[in-house]
Amino acid sequence: MSGDLQHLDAETRAAGHQGELRLWLRLLTCTTLIEGEIRSRLREKFDVTLPRFDLMAQLEKSPEGMTLGALSRRMMVSNGNLTGLVERLAEQGLVDRVPHPTDRRAAYVRLTPAGRTAFAAMASSHGDWIAELFNDLDEADTAALMRLLGRLKRSVRAVTAPVEPAS
Numbered sequence: 001m002s003g004d005l006q007h008l009d010a011e012t013r014a015a016g017h018q019g020e021l022r023l024w025l026r027l028l029t030c031t032t033l034i035e036g037e038i039r040s041r042l043r044e045k046f047d048v049t050l051p052r053f054d055l056m057a058q059l060e061k062s063p064e065g066m067t068l069g070a071l072s073r074r075m076m077v078s079n080g081n082l083t084g085l086v087e088r089l090a091e092q093g094l095v096d097r098v099p100h101p102t103d104r105r106a107a108y109v110r111l112t113p114a115g116r117t118a119f120a121a122m123a124s125s126h127g128d129w130i131a132e133l134f135n136d137l138d139e140a141d142t143a144a145l146m147r148l149l150g151r152l153k154r155s156v157r158a159v160t161a162p163v164e165p166a167s
Contacts (some may be wrong), residue, residue, distance in 0.1 A: 001007070030166075034133055040045045043128055046122050055085050056111060065098055065110030081132065094118055 039050045046053075058074055060065060068086070072079050084110050089095040094115035100106035111119060134142070 013149075034130075035135060037124065038129060041125070042122065045125060046118070048122065051081075052085055052089055053122055055082070055089065056115060057123070059095065059111045060116070060119050060120070063110070065108030067100065067106050067108060069106070071109065089115070111135065 004151070035050070042048050042050060042053055053076060056073065057069055068079050068082050071082055075082070086095060086097070090097065093112055095109055097107040097109055098110050100108060137145070
């Protein structure tokens with residue numbers, strides 16, 4: 001009998017979270033749909049992958065360039081993954097590597113002038129595509145979603161923040 005009660009308790013607990021689970025799935029579905037469409041459009045119009053676009057977006061924010069380590073932290077990917085992306089963009093003349101002034105083992109990766117021009121066109125189209133995909137939302141909807149997602153972000157951060165050791 002106690003096994004049946006444990007099973008029932010687990011079902012009861014899960015049933016109490018159906019709204020949160022449905023919301024989580026809805027967020028994932030929206031993200032997947034939007035990301036898939038953006039990937040497809042970047043590939044079709046610019047022959048670029050989303051990871052390459054993301055890398056270029058990070059470099060666009062830092063005209064002096066960034067080390068692979070800094071890019072890795074900012075993009076939350078491994079140096080190994082970035083190395084391949086940088087190689088392909090370098091082959092296309094969109095990025096170059098500049099030796100680090102004080103560390104011979106490191107180099108800065110930066111957009112070339114051609115990379116800046118290409119990224120500007122991509123970023124402009126990207127903004128238009130996002131606006132098109134969000135077209136059915138008015139300003140009030142967008143503001144409400146921003147406010148609610150901001151609360152969700154704070155909630156997640158509060159739960160996942162590292163706990164400070166007691167003094």
